[in-house]
Amino acid sequence: MKIMALMRTSIFLVGAASLAFSGALSAKEGDTEIDRADPSAGKAVYQKNCAACHGADGKGALPGTSDFATSDRLFGQGWEVVFRHVSGEHPSPDSPPMPMPPRGGKADLTDQDLWNVLAYIRQAFRKGK
Secondary structure (H helix, E strand, C coil): CHHHHHHHHHHHHHHHHHHHHHHHHHHHCCCCHHHHCCHHHHHHHHHHHCHHHHCCCCCCCCCCCCCCCCCCCCHHHCHHHHHHHHHCCECCCCCCCCCECHHHHCCCCCHHHHHHHHHHHHHHCCCCC
């Protein structure tokens, strides 16, 4: 009898701990920089600073710029990686002599501006991916 009660208690505690742990994880999902960013503000920054090279439609206006809707080469690595590429210089694999300058060459763009732009890209071109 004691063994059965002990087993039920153990199973209950393991189950409760699992639920608590999964709840803690899901509470953090959606609580990332990109989730807190403002796509509307990002759209204005994108149109003013990014569209000349990347196109108003995100399909790439210049050779070597990716189509944001279909390119998973960079986007598939996660938004933190994309942010690091946008905030610091990275060469374009399709056009090595044409690297994207840090912050698109706009040193006055803040980290929040960049996150807002990425939130806009995710919403407008990546369809929430």
